[in-house]
Amino acid sequence: xxxxxxxxxxxxxxxxxxxxxxxxxxxxxxxxxxxxxxxxxxxxxxxxxxxxxxxxxxxxxxxxxxxxxxxxxxxxxxxxxxxxxxxxxxxxxxxxxxxxxxxxxxxxxxxxxxxxxxxxxxxxxxxxxxxxxxxxxxxxxxxxxxxxxxxxxxxxxxxxxxxxxxxxxxxxxxxxxxxxxxxxxxxxxxxxxxxxxxxxxxxxxxxxxxxxxxxxxxxxxxxxxxxxxxxxxxxxxxxxxxxxxxxxxxxxxxxxxxxxxxxxxxxxxxxxxxxxxxxxxxxxxxxxxxxxxxxxxxxxxxxxxxxxxxxxxxx
Amino acid sequence: xxxxxxxxxxxxxxxxxxxxxxxxxxxxxxxxxxxxxxxxxxxxxxxxxxxxxxxxxxxxxxxxxxxxxxxxxxxxxxxxxxxxxxxxxxxxxxxxxxxxxxxxxxxxxxxxx
Numbered sequence: 001x002x003x004x005x006x007x008x009x010x011x012x013x014x015x016x017x018x019x020x021x022x023x024x025x026x027x028x029x030x031x032x033x034x035x036x037x038x039x040x041x042x043x044x045x046x047x048x049x050x051x052x053x054x055x056x057x058x059x060x061x062x063x064x065x066x067x068x069x070x071x072x073x074x075x076x077x078x079x080x081x082x083x084x085x086x087x088x089x090x091x092x093x094x095x096x097x098x099x100x101x102x103x104x105x106x107x108x109x110x111x112x113x114x115x116x117x118x119x120x121x122x123x124x125x126x127x128x129x130x131x132x133x134x135x136x137x138x139x140x141x142x143x144x145x146x147x148x149x150x151x152x153x154x155x156x157x158x159x160x161x162x163x164x165x166x167x168x169x170x171x172x173x174x175x176x177x178x179x180x181x182x183x184x185x186x187x188x189x190x191x192x193x194x195x196x197x198x199x200x201x202x203x204x205x206x207x208x209x210x211x212x213x214x215x216x217x218x219x220x221x222x223x224x225x226x227x228x229x230x231x232x233x234x235x236x237x238x239x240x241x242x243x244x245x246x247x248x249x250x251x252x253x254x255x256x257x258x259x260x261x262x263x264x265x266x267x268x269x270x271x272x273x274x275x276x277x278x279x280x281x282x283x284x285x286x287x288x289x290x291x292x293x294x295x296x297x298x299x300x301x302x303x304x305x306x307x308x309x310x311x312x313x314x315x
Numbered sequence: 316x317x318x319x320x321x322x323x324x325x326x327x328x329x330x331x332x333x334x335x336x337x338x339x340x341x342x343x344x345x346x347x348x349x350x351x352x353x354x355x356x357x358x359x360x361x362x363x364x365x366x367x368x369x370x371x372x373x374x375x376x377x378x379x380x381x382x383x384x385x386x387x388x389x390x391x392x393x394x395x396x397x398x399x400x401x402x403x404x405x406x407x408x409x410x411x412x413x414x415x416x417x418x419x420x421x422x423x424x425x426x427x428x
Contacts, residue, residue, distance in 0.1 A: 003422060005422070013428050014428070016423045018422055018423065173422065173423065175423045175425070176428075177428025178423075178424060178425040178426045178427065178428045179425070179428075180423065180425055187422075189417065189419060190415070190417075191422055191423075192417055192419055192420070192421045192422050193414075193421055193422065193423055193424065193425050194421035194423070194424040194425070195424075195425060195426070196424045196425065196426035197426050197427055198424075198426045198427055198428075199424050199425060199426040199427065199428040200424070200426075200428075201424050201426055202424075203420060203421045203422075203423075203424060205418075205420055207421070208416070209416065209417050209418070209419070209420075209421045210414035210415060210416055210417065211414055211415050211416075211417045211419075212412075212414045213412070214412070215411055215412070217414070217425055218425070219425045219426050219427060220427065221426060221427025222427070223427055224426070224427035224428060252426070252427065254425060256411055256412075256413065256414055257411055258411055285411065286411065287411060287413035287414070301413065302413035303413050303414065304413065304414065304415060304416045305416070306416065307416050307417075307418060
């Protein structure tokens with residue numbers, strides 16, 4: 001069964017669309033269009049996005065589109081399900097550590113001073129979404145950041161949009177920044193995914209690789225989107241409890257789930273949970289692979305051990 | 316608003332009011348269905364049926380105009396508080412098949428981004 005693929009960059013990250021046993025073009029167009037629509041609704045880096053308008057209107061109810069309503073709704077569900085570990089109200093904290101523009105535009109060594117005082121984020125309860133009237137109001141001091149669950153939601157919706165234009169016998173994989181959703185009939189042996197610290201890593205034989213036939217897979221990592229801020233290493237993964245880049249024992253977490261939003265939120269929550277992550281994931285029947293800061297790997301809930309490649313013999 | 320119909324119980328006005336309310340209800344149901352459809356993909360294995368206590372009477376919104384700017388809305392005095400609740404317990408989480416390992420060259424990579 002032939003697999004066709006196309007890759008490009010959009011919303012500041014890599015997009016991959018793979019189709020088994022079908023033409024590719026219609027699926028690519030469906031994915032591209034889904035991403036563009038979401039970008040207009042909830043990009044944090046576009047002044048004209050609906051999200052930016054909401055963030056500029058604290059304390060007021062703002063009429064929003066169904067697309068943004070769905071994205072905020074999703075973020076609130078994830079926040080509730082993770083007990084606030086994945087929280088869309090981190091926008092101000094993310095901005096204060098310096099992540100206030102597209103990451104590729106950030107200076108590698110930002111010499112601006114860090115805020116004098118960090119504090120926990122306001123919390124998702126400060127976001128008042130009315131899914132019937134399609135309005136949202138955020139409290140004063142709250143800025144929304146939907147990067148995490150928003151991207152995963154795009155993956156789920158883009159995969160569904162692509163599958164809708166493919167014949168029933170085909171299958172599709174959509175990956176946006178390494179967050180992956182598959183639908184339809186997989187290729188022989190399933191969809192093969194290399195596990196990396198960085199989703200832009202080239203495919204190399206011998207790297208840990210897994211296969212999935214359905215569902216979704218997502219990875220969160222503190223090893224990317226890192227930069228130096230006034231002498232301190234910071235990264236994009238904010239702990240809502242402190243308002244700072246999180247620490248903890250894990251540097252990378254990969255989770256499989258039925259949908260990408262769940263996989264993404266669980267992977268992020270796992271890093272923030274620290275040593276409690278394996279138990280938390282097991283309780284939710286989510287298979288996961290956790291990479292500790294020293295490189296040791298913990299496998300959770302049936303995730304298979306990496307294949308150890310034999311060491312080449314010395315001549 | 317429809318306060319006139321309350322103050323002067325004209326049967327015709329009452330019927331018009333009832334018709335308008337019915338149309339509004341259908342509109343809300345349609346919107347809610349669209350949002351619920353999007354939510355069907357979400358939620359820790361599909362267990363996130365979300366309940367919101369939407370205040371449908373509050374209309375003091377700040378609309379986004381065609382030029383992408385918000386208009387100056389009135390200060391909100393009442394609000395719709397979202398109360399997302401999980402409708403099932405953890406045991407309701409659908410089983411997800413763990414991945415399998417393979418030595419075959421990968422199609423894509425997953426990692427931080």
